[in-house]
């Protein structure tokens with residue numbers, strides 16, 4: 001008799017200092033900069049992660065280590081909002097019950113140059129055509145599993161980018177401390 005689906009998609013709360021390997025893949029990987037809150041298993045035993053990059057762990061991302069499913073918003077178009085834990089759990093469970101992709105290897109932590117490249121691409125992805133665009137830390141949510149850096153690292157790099165490329169990134173300071181970051185629109189001559 002087939003096992004009911006819910007036995008394959010159980011959430012397992014993860015304790016941050018948990019040294020136990022993930023039973024399903026024997027890994028002890030704890031990606032830097034994010035908190036893995038729940039794990040689900042797809043139909044081929046690949047892990048579907050629910051993680052948060054927020055310090056408060058309020059918003060979540062669902063990502064599948066089998067296929068390329070990676071969402072920070074509800075894929076149900078009628079609910080265009082970031083994922084609370086309840087929503088993320090539902091989305092992860094729905095994905096896990098239908099995905100049959102085999103588990104991929106866990107991404108290696110990139111070196112600083114590669115991580116900076118990824119950060120710059122994300123910043124450019126925020127760029128608007130005709131006005132400044134604020135860069136929120138949430139812009140990095142979807143890439144956190146490959147970036148594997150802390151929020152502090154991201155902010156330091158944004159400050160550096162603002163110092164190196166004032167034509168691209170501006171840091172708005174509050175009492176002398178960088179607070180908000182904006183990416184400037186592309187100059188007219190670079191537009192395609």
Ligand SMILES: [Zn+2]
Pocket residue numbers: 042064065066067068069095099100101
């Ligand atoms: Zn999947």
